[in-house]
Amino acid sequence: MRRSMMTTLLTLALSAGTSHAAPVWTGADDQPTSPLACDGAPAAATPVAYNGGTPTKAPDRKGKTIKVVDVPKLVGIGYFNSTSQGVKDAAKELGTVDAKTDGSTKANIDDQITLIDNYITSGVDGILFSANDPVAIAPVLKKALAAGINVVGYDADAQPDARQWFVNPATPTGVAKSLIDTLAKEIGQEGSFAIVTSTFTTPNQARWIAEMSAYQAKCYPKMKWLETVEAQEDNILSFNQANTLLNKYGSDLKGIIGMTSVATPAAADAVTQAGQCGKVSVVGLATPNPMKPYIKAGCVKSAVLWSTVDLGYAAMQALRASADGTLKPGDKTFKAGRLGELQIINGSQILLGSPAVFTKDNVDKFDF
């Protein structure tokens, strides 16, 4: 009884606190947040015991050339073309890997399972995957482990015990920090901003917004979160919503954050057409290709997303290291070639690090 009262009081106090910082509902979910340190010091992760799987009776592959197949969710789109590029880069650098990418042209879990099954039969040493479904893919991956094949995931995980390692592109706290830090750099630590998100119920976006709200309150308490509007995944609606924000707040609005790769370019277009480039900053999560016109015109300084090339690269490095036995259960960090030391979190997830920030200088290096 007392505890529940305490909780209620605490919740009230917290909600009073957030409502003071953000008078309008932000679109965040109601789960607890754990904002990162403002100066970028790594969070003290609670150690979790290794919870990945282990290949049974794997032959000694140390130093030997291994055959690896990379099975993304689908092939033929820019996102996975670039992860595939990263896999090839790492294989070339390692010199002892014969890697190829193969996948369906549709993001279809049945096709993916069949394909992996065929590769198990044909005999490979390692499998990289980005799962179309974390549960449905688990049995075939376990079959691979049982056949002594090294299995590493990236981008989209399977159940932990169905693979050895998973390269996690970004944590919600990392995304939140990147977005808010980038925004603060552009509009100053006392600027007002608004958010264009997909819908208030989309789990990823709601989680990121919750972490952003917490991180902003902690590190930039004088920034003002004006409003969050939803725009689904519709580029004209995003454009109209961003325009409405510009119309409503006029010169009070200094920045817009786009939470989806649809909303960010649309917000940038709204700012461009309103002639507000340089007066209203746009930052956000976005794939680089649609952002290129706005970044090159100088209307948008930076867009945030993980580097998909690095994602594929790290996954290939992790697979080679686990085949060699240099990456083993219980490790706290992992040295991933040119990416340097990567953190291992949640038992068996290799964290890619802070998301990539695309700017005028580097955006042409990315094509997805």
Added chain:
Amino acid sequence: MAAVQTSISVSAHKVQRPRPLFARLMSDYGQECVIIAAILLLFVAVGLYNPRFLSASNLNTIFAGNAYIAVAAIGMSMVIITGHIDVSIGALIGVLATISGTLAVSGYPVWMAWGAPILLGMAANFVVGWLVAYARIPSIVVTLGMMSILRGGLISVTGGTWISGLPKAFMIAQWKPFGLPFPIIAMVVLTLIAAWWMRNFPFGRSLYAVGGNPEAAKATGLSSERRVLAVFVIHGAFAGIATILFATQLQVIQSTVPPNLELTVITAAVIGGVSILGGSGTVIGSTLAAILFAAIGSALIFVNVSAYWLRAVIGGLILITVLADMIRRRPKT
């Protein structure tokens, strides 16, 4: 009430004498008048709450940013008036936008990039119209099938990539002849032409007969098949024009289908007073309804109300409109 009855019966006897203007407006354009009143009320109320709502730039966002929905709703209204429906319009616009944008960035002349969606929209809807009119498959089934084909086809072909690098000359939605945004001009001109055609031309008027009572229309010698096919093709042309407005608004085109666009377009037609049972309504109503939604959506942001209410409000409007339609159609006792 009795007085009204008498005056109606009197005027029925003396056909030559024109009815008073107000009564004529209310009987012919009742729904339209209600929507205009709602729009004006909304503008005054929200304008008083926050004058920025009525700023030129916000009016531009409301009218120009949503004109493509109004244009698509013109064709949709015609389809619904003839007693049919098209749920594939959103997918069609998504596909046509991708084709148009691809032509524009591949260096084809701009007129071709604009012309292609109109012609292809007509071609696609010729197939739909033929299946509905001559093969006698219900329009909901044909267009559901069409929607799946277009959606699936688009994703498999493009993989959801973006089209960017559109030439400046392509961006017709950003034109401002005489200081007025082009989408607004297109919306107003097309609505008036379509309304005029449907009111004053035999073929236009016959659509009401086909939708209102197909048997009677047939008995009087109207070929409903030809008219249904024609209406679908015209609807395809409007979808093509809507696509141009849609695709030229931003510097990038996302090659996916805009979510729920078909519902927005159908809702505009229905709230605009087009009877879902066929046979009545005007395209002026559907355009006004499209403007009303856009204004409500913008107003909710200005008065700090969650966008969830937009759906609830629109849902309520649909039910009220359809209910009013049903009551109007009930045989008078």
